[in-house]
Amino acid sequence: MRQSQLFTETQREAPKDEKSKNSQLLIRAGFIDKLMAGVYSYLPLGFLVLKKIENIIREEIQKIGGQELFLPALHPKENWLKTSRWQQKEMFKLKSRSGKDCSLGWTHEEIITPLVKKFVKSYKNLPVAVYQIQTKFRDELRAKSGLLRGVEFIMKDLYSFHQDEEDLDKYYEKVKKAYFQIFKRCGLAKQTFLTLASGGTFSKYSHEFQVITPYGEDTIYLCPKCKLAINKEIIKEEKYKCSKCQTKKLEIKRAIEVGNIFKLKDKFSRPFDFTFVNREGKKKLILMGCYGIGLPRLMGAIVEVCHDEKGIIWPREVAPFQVHLIPLAETSSHFAPYPVWPGSVIENTQKVKKISQKLYQDLQEARIEVLYDDREDKTAGEKFADADLIGIPLRIVVSERTLRKNCLELKQREKKEIKLVRINQVKKYVK
RNA sequence: CGGAGUGUGGCCUAGUGGUUUAGGGCGCUUGGUUUGGGACCAAGAGAUCGUGGGUUCAAAUCCCACCACUCCGACCA
Numbered sequence: 001m002r003q004s005q006l007f008t009e010t011q012r013e014a015p016k017d018e019k020s021k022n023s024q025l026l027i028r029a030g031f032i033d034k035l036m037a038g039v040y041s042y043l044p045l046g047f048l049v050l051k052k053i054e055n056i057i058r059e060e061i062q063k064i065g066g067q068e069l070f071l072p073a074l075h076p077k078e079n080w081l082k083t084s085r086w087q088q089k090e091m092f093k094l095k096s097r098s099g100k101d102c103s104l105g106w107t108h109e110e111i112i113t114p115l116v117k118k119f120v121k122s123y124k125n126l127p128v129a130v131y132q133i134q135t136k137f138r139d140e141l142r143a144k145s146g147l148l149r150g151v152e153f154i155m156k157d158l159y160s161f162h163q164d165e166e167d168l169d170k171y172y173e174k175v176k177k178a179y180f181q182i183f184k185r186c187g188l189a190k191q192t193f194l195t196l197a198s199g200g201t202f203s204k205y206s207h208e209f210q211v212i213t214p215y216g217e218d219t220i221y222l223c224p225k226c227k228l229a230i231n232k233e234i235i236k237e238e239k240y241k242c243s244k245c246q247t248k249k250l251e252i253k254r255a256i257e258v259g260n261i262f263k264l265k266d267k268f269s270r271p272f273d274f275t276f277v278n279r280e281g282k283k284k285l286i287l288m289g290c291y292g293i294g295l296p297r298l299m300g301a302i303v304e305v306c307h308d309e310k311g312i313i314w315p316r317e318v319a320p321f322q323v324h325l326i327p328l329a330e331t332s333s334h335f336a337p338y339p340v341w342p343g344s345v346i347e348n349t350q351k352v353k354k355i356s357q358k359l360y361q362d363l364q365e366a367r368i369e370v371l372y373d374d375r376e377d378k379t380a381g382e383k384f385a386d387a388d389l390i391g392i393p394l395r396i397v398v399s400e401r402t403l404r405k406n407c408l409e410l411k412q413r414e415k416k417e418i419k420l421v422r423i424n425q426v427k428k429y430v431k
Numbered sequence: 432c433g434g435a436g437u438g439u440g441g442c443c444u445a446g447u448g449g450u451u452u453a454g455g456g457c458g459c460u461u462g463g464u465u466u467g468g469g470a471c472c473a474a475g476a477g478a479u480c481g482u483g484g485g486u487u488c489a490a491a492u493c494c495c496a497c498c499a500c501u502c503c504g505a506c507c508a
Contacts, residue, residue: 009458010469011441011442011443011457011458012442012443012457012458012469013442013443013457014442014443015442015443015500016437016438016442016443016444016501017437017438017499017500017501017502018500018501019501019502028442034500036499036500037499037500037501089506089507090506090507090508106508107508109508136508138507138508140506140507141432141505141506141507142432142504142505142506142507144501144502149507155508157508199508200507200508202508206508260508262508290508292508328466328467378466378469379465379466379467379468379469379470380466380467380468380469381466381467381468381469381470382468382469382470383467383468383469384467384468384469385468385469386469388468397467399467400467401467409467
């Protein structure tokens with residue numbers, strides 16, 4: 001994409017009310033815009049990142065047999081009465097003109113359970129795993145920390161259906177692995193830890209995936225040996241020791257919950273009377289699991305972990321672009337009427353432009369995502385500052401200085417070193 | 432929902448009762464000069480000072496209410 005076409009611009013200063021790093025940087029760099037507390041618009045750059053995250057999740061969930069579907073966000077009251085969750089505090093409620101009570105979906109067990117029930121009658125249909133990536137609405141009393149806790153946010157919610165506990169357990173472990181893979185691909189491998197947590201209204205325990213960062217709103221007790229953690233909210237029950245190796249030397253860390261998985265068992269199949277006929281011809285209640293990942297929160301967590309004083313440092317797989325191509329050239333336009341002689345500044349300037357244009361095309365043809373900073377009215381300093389803020393993994397600079405050596409300059413966002421590479425060798429360095 | 436704080440052009444901010452017809456910086460527009468780390472010069476556009484009410488001869492400034500946002504807590508699939 002040509003940066004001159006991007007309708008957003010970077011900002012030198014963040015709005016003073018934004019205190020969290022993720023919102024400061026994402027707003028300054030033009031990735032998101034706040035409509036109201038906990039509600040954000042995703043601008044072109046931010047939407048690219050969101051789609052990258054979404055696709056990583058989609059790929060990994062499909063690998064474990066998840067079938068994607070899309071459920072309504074508008075729900076009828078009746079489904080929620082069945083599970084006695086119509087009174088749930090964070091549910092937005094509304095009424096149609098004809099007086100029908102509805103709500104905006106804050107989770108989808110009440111919708112998916114009767115839906116799957118319509119099709120699944122026998123053990124032969126099991127197991128089933130379905131998921132969606134959709135907007136959830138939660139009337140939080142306090143939205144906060146930029147993307148970390150929204151009132152409206154996109155969530156991947158996966159639901160699995162099983163004939164017995166053994167099968168549920170087996171799938172639960174599969175999901176755990178898939179989740180670790182997702183967070184690894186999002187650049188959070190080192191910071192993400194499986195954490196024993198409260199099961200909420202569903203079960204005694206659940207597992208959370210916590211990303212360690214000082215800005216996290218949860219506190220976890222991490223076993224340095226097993227790499228397992230326990231959420232502070234249930235630490236007393238666990239008597240301050242690792243659930244695996246029993247050690248009491250736990251590290252206290254702040255963390256962001258980016259995923260949560262639950263064994264629902266018959267919690268929802270019971271109220272919806274979702275049974276199936278087993279091999280012996282007997283009716284049995286379906287057992288369920290549910291597994292969530294908040295996409296904006298994950299995006300915010302990535303920024304909380306991956307940034308420096310200059311801006312964001314996107315992990316490769318979630319970066320909006322792989323390459324930031326930056327020509328540094330004189331604005332040649334007002335020289336144009338004069339004749340161009342070999343070796344002159346003007347000729348070299350046109351060369352910078354010509355070569356960067358060519359490189360832009362070549363990279364695009366090689367299906368590499370490039371943000372091409374073709375803005376002619378920006379100084380080098382401004383382009384560099386923007387590049388650092390936006391945080392694309394690889395920066396390629398084309399200038400008279402590099403061309404004198406028949407080279408381009410490569411710099412990884414996360415590193416300090418600058419590497420000069422011959423023009424015809426550049427593709428080797430770009431994946 | 433309890434506590435604390437903040438609201439002045441798009442963003443940051445000065446001004447805390449009277450030459451304030453609200454000042455500056457960034458950004459924006461026009462012209463010119465520049466071009467390896469947010470460069471410079473000149474001219475210009477853009478604000479009913481969050482909203483409503485009150486006090487006063489006089490309110491961005493004092494008082495009240497409301498609204499919005501941020502932070503701490505409670506809450507949190």
